[in-house]
Amino acid sequence: MMLGVIKHHLKIFIKFIQFSFIQHFAFRFNFYGYLIDIGWLLFSIAFIKIFYLNVPEIVGWNYWEMLVLLGVFWIFQALIYGLVVIGNCRKIPQLVWTGELDGILLKPINSQFNVSLRIIWTPIFLNIIPAIWFIYLGFSGLKQPADLINVFCFILMSVFGFLIAYGLWFIITIFVFFLERADNLPYLPQAVIDNVSQYPIDIFKGKTKFIFIWFIPLAFVVSFPTQVLLGQLSKIYVIYAGWLAIIILYLSSLFWNFALKHYSSASS
Amino acid sequence: MSIIEVKNLKKYYQVHKKEPGLIGSIKSLFKREYEDVKAVNNVSFSIEEGELVGFIGPNGAGKTTTLKCLSGLLYPTSGKLEVLGYNPWDRKHEFLKQISLVMGQKNQLWWDLPAMETFILNKEIYEVPQEKFDHVLNNLVDLLEVKDVLNIQVRKLSLGQRMKCELIAALLHSPKVLFLDEPTIGLDVVMQKKMRDFIKSYNQKYKATIILTSHYMDDVSQLCERVIIIDKGKLIFDGSLREIVEKYADHKIIRVVFSKAIDAKKLEKIALVKEYNYPSAVLTVKREASNVAAAELLKNFPIADLNIEEPLIEDIIAEVFTGKDVS
């Protein structure tokens, strides 16, 4: 029975991706948007290069390892922005104050699933290609072959990391139900999550580091998976990641239901 | 057991007031004043399967709020609700699969894609088996005459075509209970009639229970046997249209066409003259006295044509709102 529900939602998810393809590639392709992405990509590389011109290592990470981290970060960004943020989280404030959320709540599928994945932004997935190339460059520079087990654990941990980031992003976005005119609330997680997860977690010390590992587990989004990929972190962290993902997803759904209770659709 | 049961439904909102001007803005940073709005104030009724019920009331009366409570969108402040045996607020998937809410302006069709795509998505979401889907879709498409527009991007369709497709999208899963909020708003006269015909045939063919809200009297008078009047959140009347007329309209209208010129003043002895444009006149007379008055007219005046009519429902209902209250 549970399997049936998962199958059902999977089918719908595939439909969402189909729709996104049709919308973005069949009817119009935003070339300028893609240029902008390339621009920022080049900026990121320039940033690392200039940094390492002046400094040989950052908290024990050398230039090549940083390149791998950059690649992983870009893949994460492409996925989270493409699947969840651009089309869905950013539209949630609008759904709430126009009452369009009603249409979503009336559908016999999980409303959180619907509101989080409805509108997918496929063009941004193109960024994954250069990102994989960075990772490849990094590994070539390190003259280290990628271990298959590490890769597998890396992928698994990245999925968990993605779910953790999604849960946190979603929870913060849901506060729009309780605030007036906080239309740009979906941009707040961007500031925190993007900025913190793009660096190795070791730049933080003591209590802050502890918080970012166990309370707001951003370390598990990019930093730890990269370290697993590089063979520098114990595999037990994959298990931790799994548990954290489950807890945070559960919290997000509790909060979602709580917010819905407070939701009164815009009057006619 | 009734298919829809509403007992003592109450829905209150808190709205905050803000003073105008710059000072007012700064003030609202620190102190907020709230005001209670009683959108629905103790409403009770029950509806059986297959009924076509009309909700009438002025804007802000609480009609839409009631519909939203019944479909599970709003959490009632207090009261008991049951639709198809479910508590709407639980929003169980089995419940949602059997109902549909159509609101005039809101749309669920994906803008950049052909309507057909949205239909297929809904088929997946509602888990409608392929054969049933094809069958229902063909039926609806024929009834609404939209066969040619299914594969055109929704943004390129006219308002009428879009509304028809919206309706199809809302009915593909053959809901047992249908809530229609202002279904004919913004449509031209021809489309309004088509919409009404469609709703009527849908009700008869599928035995679907339908509640519709409207402030167009024709929607209600042509479709609904039963009417519920809501004003300021309270239920004022629940019964058939005929009952309203009989209960609240204490007069009837007599339309006369004269064959020869007459002295209008003499008319006033028999009935109140509402309009007089020779050769026709519109008179109002007390209900009980209407037959007698008609006979008198026929006896004393040269009449080419005479009709006794019920007063316009709009007028009756307007009277109902301005004063008379069931409770």
Added chain:
Amino acid sequence: MNEVNKSVKKYLILFKTYLQKYIYYRASAFVWMLSDIIPFIVLIILWQAVYQNRSSIAGVSFNQMVVYYLSISFLRELIYTGGGRNTISEEIYTGQLSSLLLKPFNYLKRVFVEEISWRFIQFGLFLIPYVLLFICFKNVVKGVYNFKLWPVFILALILSFLISAFLDYLCGIGAFWLTQTSTLFHLKDIFYWLLGGLTFPQKLLPCLLQKINITLPFYYVFGFPTELIISNLSYGQIIIRFLVQLIWVIFLYLIYKLLWQKGLRKYDAWGN
């Protein structure tokens, strides 16, 4: 005299309206505030980690680095023009420009007034967080600032604001010729971050790039004013850079006026 009074009153009312609008959107403002500050705080933390093993990078000490970021990010909030830009593009694309040109306001002045009123909000919004930040980093900040040249600094600040505004409007006016101006704005931002000194002091750039950078306007928007009160730039350097900044202001203003006229003619030709 009456004419001036009337026009001042007009703009004052406009000013009040914008202030009201921004107070209403205060929750949004709070989010933007955090979104703007957090990247810099994380950068400071990053540098803290890097400076663990060394005391100077490209001739910049840790204290100087921290103060640099605190100062440049605060300046950024005061100088970075964000309110006017998309408005211009939007108004050109939607054709609203026509009706706005008819109003009794000089269109460009109106955009400018909105910009200035936004400055006040920015200042008010960021004052408290930055005071807190400076208190936090009190020990680090001591002795790094060098306010001897404060008149030059104030002048440079005003010129910076003008350059930022003109660059912004130039991008906005792009709407007369391009179907989309967002690429221009993003490009401008990338240059600000890379060359303008927002990501790191321009001393960290490779030598050749540094020399080129000084001839470009981006450095003069953020980097230059900040370095005036922190680094010990030689008097020679200060004079040269100040002149370059002045030249850019005049140059950008002229180009801006020119393109605005050209653009308007094209706009009229569309039959708006």
